[in-house]
């Protein structure tokens with residue numbers, strides 16, 4: 026019973042966040058079209074900078090949306106609230122802050138370090 030209550034609270038938060046992310050993605054799409062239509066740029070560099078920023082923002086929100094959808098699929102199953110890497114329960118305080126979390130704090134940190142190392146290797150080889 027207590028688990029269902031938590032699930033409902035987290036589901037509600039995930040649905041609200043998904044709505045906000047979808048609105049933001051719509052806004053970013055409209056902004057991208059506006060940038061494409063704009064022929065008043067002061068420089069090609071300014072235009073490229075804006076396009077790059079919008080693409081980075083879009084990728085970040087698309088990643089978040091994917092995580093939210095994954096969490097909504099897991100909620101109500103034994104996988105929700107369990108780290109997909111080490112399989113230990115994710116701390117409730119972390120879930121309250123990040124209801125879409127699928128990694129515990131320790132695994133999240135080690136994944137972030139690996140991602141950072143990968144990006145640095147890519148940057149050095151480019």
Ligand SMILES: [Zn+2]
Nearest residue numbers: 108111129132
């Ligand atoms: Zn873990």
